[in-house]
Amino acid sequence: MVKKPAPSTTRRSEKSRRAIYDAALALVAEVGYPRTTIEGIAARAGVGKQTIYRWWSSKADVLLEAFLDLSARTAGDTGEEPHAIPDTGDLAADIKAVLRVTVDQLKDPRFEIPSRALAAEGVVNEQVGREYMTTLMEPAIRLYVDRLRAAQDAGQLRADIDPRIALEFFIAPLAQRWLQYTGPITYAYTDTLVDYALGGLAPRTPDVPSGTPERGPVGP
Amino acid sequence: MVKKPAPSTTRRSEKSRRAIYDAALALVAEVGYPRTTIEGIAARAGVGKQTIYRWWSSKADVLLEAFLDLSARTAGDTGEEPHAIPDTGDLAADIKAVLRVTVDQLKDPRFEIPSRALAAEGVVNEQVGREYMTTLMEPAIRLYVDRLRAAQDAGQLRADIDPRIALEFFIAPLAQRWLQYTGPITYAYTDTLVDYALGGLAPRTPDVPSGTPERGPVGP
Amino acid sequence: MVKKPAPSTTRRSEKSRRAIYDAALALVAEVGYPRTTIEGIAARAGVGKQTIYRWWSSKADVLLEAFLDLSARTAGDTGEEPHAIPDTGDLAADIKAVLRVTVDQLKDPRFEIPSRALAAEGVVNEQVGREYMTTLMEPAIRLYVDRLRAAQDAGQLRADIDPRIALEFFIAPLAQRWLQYTGPITYAYTDTLVDYALGGLAPRTPDVPSGTPERGPVGP
Amino acid sequence: MVKKPAPSTTRRSEKSRRAIYDAALALVAEVGYPRTTIEGIAARAGVGKQTIYRWWSSKADVLLEAFLDLSARTAGDTGEEPHAIPDTGDLAADIKAVLRVTVDQLKDPRFEIPSRALAAEGVVNEQVGREYMTTLMEPAIRLYVDRLRAAQDAGQLRADIDPRIALEFFIAPLAQRWLQYTGPITYAYTDTLVDYALGGLAPRTPDVPSGTPERGPVGP
DNA sequence: GTTTAAACGAGACGGTACGTCGTGTCTTGCA
DNA sequence: TGCAAGACACGACGTACCGTCTCGTTTAAAC
Numbered sequence: 001m002v003k004k005p006a007p008s009t010t011r012r013s014e015k016s017r018r019a020i021y022d023a024a025l026a027l028v029a030e031v032g033y034p035r036t037t038i039e040g041i042a043a044r045a046g047v048g049k050q051t052i053y054r055w056w057s058s059k060a061d062v063l064l065e066a067f068l069d070l071s072a073r074t075a076g077d078t079g080e081e082p083h084a085i086p087d088t089g090d091l092a093a094d095i096k097a098v099l100r101v102t103v104d105q106l107k108d109p110r111f112e113i114p115s116r117a118l119a120a121e122g123v124v125n126e127q128v129g130r131e132y133m134t135t136l137m138e139p140a141i142r143l144y145v146d147r148l149r150a151a152q153d154a155g156q157l158r159a160d161i162d163p164r165i166a167l168e169f170f171i172a173p174l175a176q177r178w179l180q181y182t183g184p185i186t187y188a189y190t191d192t193l194v195d196y197a198l199g200g201l202a203p204r205t206p207d208v209p210s211g212t213p214e215r216g217p218v219g220p
Numbered sequence: 221m222v223k224k225p226a227p228s229t230t231r232r233s234e235k236s237r238r239a240i241y242d243a244a245l246a247l248v249a250e251v252g253y254p255r256t257t258i259e260g261i262a263a264r265a266g267v268g269k270q271t272i273y274r275w276w277s278s279k280a281d282v283l284l285e286a287f288l289d290l291s292a293r294t295a296g297d298t299g300e301e302p303h304a305i306p307d308t309g310d311l312a313a314d315i316k317a318v319l320r321v322t323v324d325q326l327k328d329p330r331f332e333i334p335s336r337a338l339a340a341e342g343v344v345n346e347q348v349g350r351e352y353m354t355t356l357m358e359p360a361i362r363l364y365v366d367r368l369r370a371a372q373d374a375g376q377l378r379a380d381i382d383p384r385i386a387l388e389f390f391i392a393p394l395a396q397r398w399l400q401y402t403g404p405i406t407y408a409y410t411d412t413l414v415d416y417a418l419g420g421l422a423p424r425t426p427d428v429p430s431g432t433p434e435r436g437p438v439g440p
Numbered sequence: 441m442v443k444k445p446a447p448s449t450t451r452r453s454e455k456s457r458r459a460i461y462d463a464a465l466a467l468v469a470e471v472g473y474p475r476t477t478i479e480g481i482a483a484r485a486g487v488g489k490q491t492i493y494r495w496w497s498s499k500a501d502v503l504l505e506a507f508l509d510l511s512a513r514t515a516g517d518t519g520e521e522p523h524a525i526p527d528t529g530d531l532a533a534d535i536k537a538v539l540r541v542t543v544d545q546l547k548d549p550r551f552e553i554p555s556r557a558l559a560a561e562g563v564v565n566e567q568v569g570r571e572y573m574t575t576l577m578e579p580a581i582r583l584y585v586d587r588l589r590a591a592q593d594a595g596q597l598r599a600d601i602d603p604r605i606a607l608e609f610f611i612a613p614l615a616q617r618w619l620q621y622t623g624p625i626t627y628a629y630t631d632t633l634v635d636y637a638l639g640g641l642a643p644r645t646p647d648v649p650s651g652t653p654e655r656g657p658v659g660p
Numbered sequence: 661m662v663k664k665p666a667p668s669t670t671r672r673s674e675k676s677r678r679a680i681y682d683a684a685l686a687l688v689a690e691v692g693y694p695r696t697t698i699e700g701i702a703a704r705a706g707v708g709k710q711t712i713y714r715w716w717s718s719k720a721d722v723l724l725e726a727f728l729d730l731s732a733r734t735a736g737d738t739g740e741e742p743h744a745i746p747d748t749g750d751l752a753a754d755i756k757a758v759l760r761v762t763v764d765q766l767k768d769p770r771f772e773i774p775s776r777a778l779a780a781e782g783v784v785n786e787q788v789g790r791e792y793m794t795t796l797m798e799p800a801i802r803l804y805v806d807r808l809r810a811a812q813d814a815g816q817l818r819a820d821i822d823p824r825i826a827l828e829f830f831i832a833p834l835a836q837r838w839l840q841y842t843g844p845i846t847y848a849y850t851d852t853l854v855d856y857a858l859g860g861l862a863p864r865t866p867d868v869p870s871g872t873p874e875r876g877p878v879g880p
Numbered sequence: 881g882t883t884t885a886a887a888c889g890a891g892a893c894g895g896t897a898c899g900t901c902g903t904g905t906c907t908t909g910c911a
Numbered sequence: 912t913g914c915a916a917g918a919c920a921c922g923a924c925g926t927a928c929c930g931t932c933t934c935g936t937t938t939a940a941a942c
Contacts, residue, residue: 120343200420560783613828640860
């Protein structure tokens with residue numbers, strides 16, 4: 001997790017690590033990311049600053065790991081969403097359900113503040129950004145890919161669609177509204193996204209069943 | 221622009237403002253946003269710190285205005301994209317063309333570094349985020365809405381589609397790839413986005429298999 | 441006073457300087473020199489650390505100046521000893537009187553603790569040592585030289601004596617006992633020093649009135 | 661030597677002790693006393709920090725013992741001065757000779773740096789100061805006392821002189837010049853000290869003009 | 881010759897202070 | 912009188928050492 005040269009992990013104090021995670025998450029939640037400081041985390045965790053610098057290279061790094069740990073623990077508690085997207089046979093309904101859970105999570109302050117902080121840091125710090133992508137988003141993305149492939153096998157999705165791109169229709173608009181305040185985030189909104197994405201934006205013309213839709217203005 | 225109480229703007233030194241804009245953009249480009257400081261901007265601009273604090277409330281605010289000014293000047297130079305999305309009658313082609321310009325811009329370091337910095341700040345600082353949205357994104361969004369409405373009038377887009385949501389299929393995936401390093405940004409990619417979005421992801425069958433309620437406008 | 445490049449002294453805050461002097465002397469008196477820290481001085485003086493680092497280059501430097509200021513102020517209050525060694529015509533009595541004052545001062549904790557700290561620092565840090573010598577000791581030394589020259593003129597002191605060296609007989613033994621705990625410091629002791637120094641250690645042999653006393657063992 | 665409670669010395673590693681002495685002296689010589697750290701000594705000696713803390717109570721303590729060991733070893737090599745001040749019958753010459761050796765030693769960097777460091781520490785830390793006095797200076801002082809007593813017996817020194825005080829005329833001025841940079845240290849200087857001290861500063865006249873009570877031993 | 885308890889090297893730990901940098905406010909002197 | 916220059920109180924930075932505290936691992940004494 002973007003570690004310092006990692007001194008022999010054997011002697012490492014588990015208690016300190018836990019305390020640091022807790023302090024970091026608590027402080028970010030209480031005062032926000034920019035006003036969370038390494039000194040503050042250390043003081044709150046009852047830990048020397050050096051203990052943080054020994055194991056992590058930056059504030060973002062601490063928070064990333066703390067958040068990952070939180071996610072892991074939360075996932076451990078409740079088998080919420082982490083294992084797979086349900087496959088009831090109804091692709092639209094399945095994805096809508098998952099997105100509703102995502103909406104809830106985006107609004108849960110326990111998750112929102114640290115993950116927003118990490119996302120922001122990742123925008124400007126490519127290393128953190130890629131780390132965030134890899135450890136936090138990629139697993140979820142893979143679940144979408146799996147579900148979409150299943151849908152293709154079942155003929156519910158066009159076979160020529162790249163699932164890696166298709167899933168962006170579900171999550172990217174939501175992400176943008178969340179990250180950039182471009183609009184409200186509701187169940188109705190995510191439901192609509194799924195409908196639009198699956199059905200397409202252009203009118204259904206019987207004579208053009210599939211393939212590239214752009215063929216210029218159809219004259220009358 | 222989130223100003224301080226704004227002392228009588230009449231006496232304001234135009235020369236200082238220009239110098240501050242230039243210094244801010246130059247520093248962000250050279251050392252990145254986090255290592256750009258107000259002291260640094262003041263020193264580089266040959267200006268007292270107080271002159272910055274008098275007119276702006278934060279580093280983000282300075283940069284936001286500086287970037288806006290840059291955009292305005294650039295737009296003034298070349299009538300690039302700012303006025304409207306072309307309407308050749310071919311919706312897909314028009315949007316693809318615009319997205320290609322957007323791709324170019326996202327990769328132009330002159331724009332990328334400051335706008336990425338502002339986007340990051342906006343993620344974590346809601347005030348900046350909304351300001352960024354309003355002043356930088358909203359104008360572009362309106363152009364999309366206009367073009368999509370025209371397409372609806374022309375029957376190239378389903379009439380029951382909300383253009384404000386539809387346009388997110390074009391820009392949100394691109395934004396996410398750019399902000400969060402979730403994938404490469406190419407012309408082929410944006411072209412594909414347009415195709416998928418307009419055509420939909422589900423196979424075109426007379427009866428839509430999934431339980432989506434909007435089955436497209438049922439012609440009379 | 442071993443200053444930093446000395447930013448234009450005009451803007452300097454007199455209040456801060458006073459507060460720093462007071463805090464430094466108080467802390468040294470209370471907790472001793474090694475446990476006096478720049479952070480502590482700044483906190484006690486209600487001053488930013490940078491204000492100290494701006495004007496002085498080290499803890500020793502602050503204390504040296506503070507002590508000098510204290511000496512100046514004290515001298516201003518009481519016309520104690522600073523102007524001259526009295527000349528009653530009786531050299532021995534005059535020097536004994538001055539040394540008694542010195543003994544008192546060496547035992548006054550207000551002076552002892554900081555000057556001991558400075559002396560210690562000076563032993564190991566030549567720059568501080570020379571500064572200490574120049575600003576604190578040299579003026580006193582000059583007074584001794586003056587008085588001894590007057591005694592030479594009056595025929596109370598051998599004409600071939602270098603006063604610069606002679607005075608060391610009065611102050612160096614005292615300094616050594618004080619600095620190195622080589623013996624108790626009392627009026628009787630300093631009186632004895634004066635007597636021994638003026639009278640010499642070797643027995644008085646009428647036939648050798650002056651000149652170099654070492655002439656080998658005198659036979660029978 | 662101000663030791664920690666001293667765990668059973670039997671198991672003690674001689675090799676480590678030697679390494680610590682060497683490292684301490686080397687570091688003090690190389691970077692000076694204040695920048696010599698216990699961590700540094702441990703690292704250089706290839707020894708755990710605890711091994712130092714187990715046997716010594718402070719940096720000063722380590723160095724004091726190391727220096728004492730160095731002195732012992734050096735004295736072992738060359739029978740330089742440690743045993744006695746020569747007694748050729750010529751008191752002045754004997755003391756001058758010893759002081760010349762002292763001058764050489766004060767200028768030998770091998771001795772100067774650590775002993776200056778210890779002296780400085782001793783000025784400010786009474787415990788170290790007394791230890792320094794007892795273990796390093798006292799033996800030498802005793803030699804002076806012995807020699808001066810012999811001189812008294814031989815009638816070369818006034819019988820009413822306290823040798824413990826008299827010897828300070830020889831070593832205190834030298835010590836002060838060395839510790840406090842109050843003047844150059846040369847053979848000529850120490851020779852002069854001896855001459856002045858033995859002969860006295862006041863002119864040799866049958867009746868002593870100044871009011872000093874001790875007029876020398878009044879013969880029977 | 882084996883056992884066993886110490887001293888050992890290594891180094892993580894909670895702390896304190898370092899000296900530097902940037903913040904946002906306040907003050908001074910020049911133009 | 913507005914502005915550059917910059918001193919100020921504040922506070923976080925990342926580093927260096929402190930002295931304490933485990934960890935295995937020698938190693939020398941006691942068995």
